[in-house]
Amino acid sequence: MGPLAGLRILDLTSVLMGPYATQILGDYGADVIKVEAPEGDVVRQIGPARHDGMGPLFLNTNRSKRSIALDLKKPAGRDALLKLAEKADVLISNVRPRALTRLGLSYEEVAAANPGLIYASLVGFDQRGPFAERPAYDDLIQGGSCLAYSFIRAGQRPSYVPSAIADRIVGLAAINAILAAVVERERSGQGQKIEVPMYETMISMVLGDHLGGLTFEPPLDKGGYARHLSPDRRPYQTKDGYVCALVYTDGHWQRFFRAIGRPDMPAADPRMATFAARMKHVDEVYAELGQIMLTRTTAEWLDIFDKADVPALPMHSYESVLEDPHLVATDFFEMVEHPQEGPIRSMAVPAQFSRSKARPSRLAPVLGEHGEEILSETGFSAAEIQELRQSGALCAVEGE
Template sequence: MPSGPLAGVRVIDLTAMVMGPYCTQIMADMGADVIKVEPPQGDDTRYVSVGPVPGMSGVFVNVNRGKRSVVLDLQTDPGTRALRALLETADVFIHSMRARAIAKLGFGYDDVAAINPGIVYTNCYGYGRRGPDRDRPAYDDTIQAECGLPAVQQQLTGEADYVGTIIADKVTGLTALYATTMALFHRERTGEGQEVEVAMFETMASFMLVEHANGALFDPPLGPAMYPRTVAPNRRPYRTSDGHIAALIYNDKHWNAFVDAVRPPWANESYATLAQRAGQIDIIYGLLAETMKQRSTQEWLDLLRELEIPAAPLNTPGALFDDPHLNAVGMFETVDTPYGPVRFPGVPTWFSHTPGRVAGPAPELGADTAAILDELGLAVDGVAGSG
C-alpha cells in the first residue's frame, strides 16, 4: 500500500514528454494513485531513447514509473465519457495541452469543475494564457533560448550553447508539483478546488532572474541583469596535475584557510575580503587555476576537505550509480518489471513518518485500461477508437 504523504490522492495525468510526467512521477513516488491517460499511439517519450522492449524507452520508464496507463481516444464519445468518469473520482487533473486544444476536447477548467467542483486542475503550458504568446508551441530548447540561458553560456564560454540537460522541462515540472500540492493544501483547509497555471517561459524567466536580475532590480538600474561570478570566463573546473577538480574557495573563512595552508605567492591584501574578491572574481579564478595545476586531484581533495572547503571530483552521470554516498543513503531502488529489473534513481527527499519510495514499474501502453474502466463500471469497447 502507498505510504507517502500523498497516499489517497488520485491524479488524472493527461501530460506527455517530460515536464508534466516528471511532476506526476514524483506524486506517484509520494503515494498518489496516478492514472496516465494516453492516446492510442502512446506518449511520444515511449520512443525517444533505448529500452528493453519497444515503447519502453529509458526516459519514459523513469518519469512514468508507478503510474497506471489507460488508453483513451478523446476524439470519440466513449473515450471522452471514460475521462469524465475518471475525473469524477479525482483529486487532481493535470494536462500539458495548449489551452485551445484542451478546450476543444471539452475538458477546460469550467468543464471539469462542473464534473468535480473540488478538483485541483493544473495547466502546464509553454506560455501563460494572459500573454500574446499563449498559443505558441514550446520545447525545452526554445524556452532555454528565450529565458537567456544560451546568452549566459556565451558570456561564460564564448559560445551560445544550451545546457546539457532538459532544465526547462524539469524546473517547470518541479514548479507544477509545488503549485499543485499548494492547491491541494488549500483544498484540505477550505474544501475549495481551483485552477492552477504553470508556464515554462514564466517559470524559467523567474528561475534565471533569481541571481541574474542583480543590478537591474533597482530603479534606476545599478548595473546589468547579470551575476558576474557565474559568467566569469575562468569559472570552470580546475585542471590539476592529473585531471580536474571542482572547488569554491569563496567566503572569507574558506579563503583564509586556503591561503594559510597553501601560501600562494600572489595572495595579498587586495584580495583579503569577499567584497574585494567579488569585484575581480575572474582574476581570482585565474590565479587559483594556475595554483591548482601544481598538485594532483586527490591531493587537492584531501587538503580542501580537511579545510572544510567545498570540493568535489568530476563525475559523469553514469558514475552516480556507483557513488558511495548515494548508495549509502539508499538512493537507488531495483524494481522487477515485466521487461526485466530496473535500477531507478529513487526519492531524493526524506520523511520521518510518511516516506516515499519508487512507486513501481512504468506501465506498458494501456496495461491498466480494462481494470480501471471496470472500477468505473464502464465497458472497454470504443474507448481507444476501435469498435
C-alpha cells in the same frame, strides 16, 4: 503509505515537464493515472530500449503510475475520462488549452463533472499574453529566459544547458502550485484551475540571479551576477583530471592557503582579502585559482579540501557517478526487476520523511497496462469496458 496517499491524479501530460512532476507526486504516494493517447507518450521512443516503447527516458520519468490508453477524440473516450475525473482530486495536463477545449475537456466542462477538482494546466506562456497559443519546448524556453545568452556573458558561445532543465524546473513549480491548491481546497472545499507557464517560471528563476543592476530604475548595470558569469567558473583542471570546488567564504580562503603552505594569503593580496574584493575581482581570482589547481592531482586536491573543510566534489561522468561512495552508501541507485524489461537501474526518492516514507509504488507501465483495472474500479462494468475496446476508445495493451 507516502505523504500523498489517498490523492488521485489524472495525468494527461507527455514528454518531460508534466511526467516528471507526476512521477514525484506518485513517489510521494499519490495514485497517478497516466492517460495516454493510442500511440503512447512520445518519450517512450527515446533512447536505447529492450522493447519498443520502453526507452530509458520514459522508464525514469514515469514510475509510480498506472497507464490507461484512451482515444479522447472519440466521444466514448472523452466520456470515460470525465467519469474518471469525477473521482479524481487533480487533473494535470500540458496539452494546449485550445486543443483541450476542442476535445470538450476545458476547465468548465471538467469542473461540471467534479466541482472540487484541481485542474492544473502546464502551458508554454501566460495565457493572457500574445504568445498564449505558441508551442513551447525546453530549448525555446532556455533561449527566451536568458540561459543561452548567459553563456555569451560568460565568454562562450550561446548554448543550451545539456539537460531538459526548463522542463524539470517548471515540473517542480507545478508540484508546488498543485499542492498549494490542494491545501487551499482543504480550507475552502472548492476546486480551481491553476496555470503554470514555462516562460514566466524560467525567467523568474534565471533573473532571480541575473537581473542585477536592472533591478533599479535607472539601471545600475546591464544585469548579470558576476561570479556566475566568470569565464573561469568551471570545474578546475588538475594534473590528471578535474575537480569541482568552491573556495567562497573568508574562512575557506584562509584554510585553503594554509593547506597549500601559503598562510600569508589571502591577506597579502588586496583582491582576495575580503568577500567584497573577491567579488569585484572575481575573474582574476578564479583565473589564479585555476593555475594553482594544476599543481596537484584530483585525489590530492580532494584530500586537501576535505581536511580544510572547503566544499569540493569530483567531476563525475554518467558512469562514474554510479560508483560514487556517498551514493553507494545511501543506496541511491538500486537494481530492480521490471516485469517486462528485466533488471533496470532505479534512482531513490531524494526526499526523506520520518513517518510517511516516500518510495516508488511501481515501475513505469506498458502502454495501457492498467486500463481495465482503472475503469473497473471507477464503476465501469465488464460489458461497458468491452464496448469501449470495440469502439477503439480504449486501446489494447501493447502485445495484445
